Amino acid sequence: MKNTLINYQPSSEQEVLLPIAADGSISVWFADRELRFASQEAPHETTIAYQGEESIPKAKVITFLENNKTVVVLSPNPREAFDAFARQMTWVEAAGGVVENEQGEVVMIRRNVRWDLPKGHREEGETFAECAAREAEEETGVAVKEVARLLTTTLHSYNLYGRWELKHTAWYAMRAHRGELRPQGEEGIVAAEWVSRESLEERLKSTFPTIKAVFAAFNK
Numbered sequence: 001m002k003n004t005l006i007n008y009q010p011s012s013e014q015e016v017l018l019p020i021a022a023d024g025s026i027s028v029w030f031a032d033r034e035l036r037f038a039s040q041e042a043p044h045e046t047t048i049a050y051q052g053e054e055s056i057p058k059a060k061v062i063t064f065l066e067n068n069k070t071v072v073v074l075s076p077n078p079r080e081a082f083d084a085f086a087r088q089m090t091w092v093e094a095a096g097g098v099v100e101n102e103q104g105e106v107v108m109i110r111r112n113v114r115w116d117l118p119k120g121h122r123e124e125g126e127t128f129a130e131c132a133a134r135e136a137e138e139e140t141g142v143a144v145k146e147v148a149r150l151l152t153t154t155l156h157s158y159n160l161y162g163r164w165e166l167k168h169t170a171w172y173a174m175r176a177h178r179g180e181l182r183p184q185g186e187e188g189i190v191a192a193e194w195v196s197r198e199s200l201e202e203r204l205k206s207t208f209p210t211i212k213a214v215f216a217a218f219n220k
Helices: 058-067 078-086 128-140 197-204 209-218
Strands: 026-030 033-038 046-049 070-074 090-100 106-111 114-116 119-121 144-160 163-176 191-195
Touching: 026 078, 033 058, 033 078, 046 058, 058 070, 070 078, 090 128, 090 144, 090 209, 106 128, 106 197, 119 128, 128 144, 128 163, 144 209, 163 209, 191 197, 197 209
Parallel strands: 026 144, 033 070, 046 070, 090 163
Antiparallel strands: 026 033, 090 106, 090 119, 106 114, 106 191, 144 163
């Protein structure tokens, strides 16, 4: 779907697109809660009818999400409704991914009680792929040897010191030799570990829906 309102993608990486589903819906995650922009409602889900940007003020939407696991913004044009909501947030671009070694182990990090993947903000002039490798190295100490395929992209939102940010993250498969990992403590990372495929399922029980989506794409 052509973007006519906001230029999200740099011209050099047109493959890094918004995560638009086959039915045209777009999901933004607030930790474990989903804000979905869609043209069709599902049974038992809380809905907001889109009638212009004034119908979905940020404060109203966030209040709905505090009391509902899923909130659907209904619109004949989900992309238009999404753009109207995105204009109320601070747009952030980021990249990260799954770093795998020769033994099939992957790098996971932990902030507080959640297992996560290394990722971070894209710097000016940096491609998404370059950002993914740099952030993996900075956050875990791993030496990335190759950035392979783009796995997926995700959208999630959070409140940072009173400012709501909407983050578009590109996730890549990366390869590295096995080595000692060093969690980046100043970023709040308390652990960085090589995780075997046998142990992965247990780790994914305490992670975010976006990370589960990344591993689903990685395992295809």
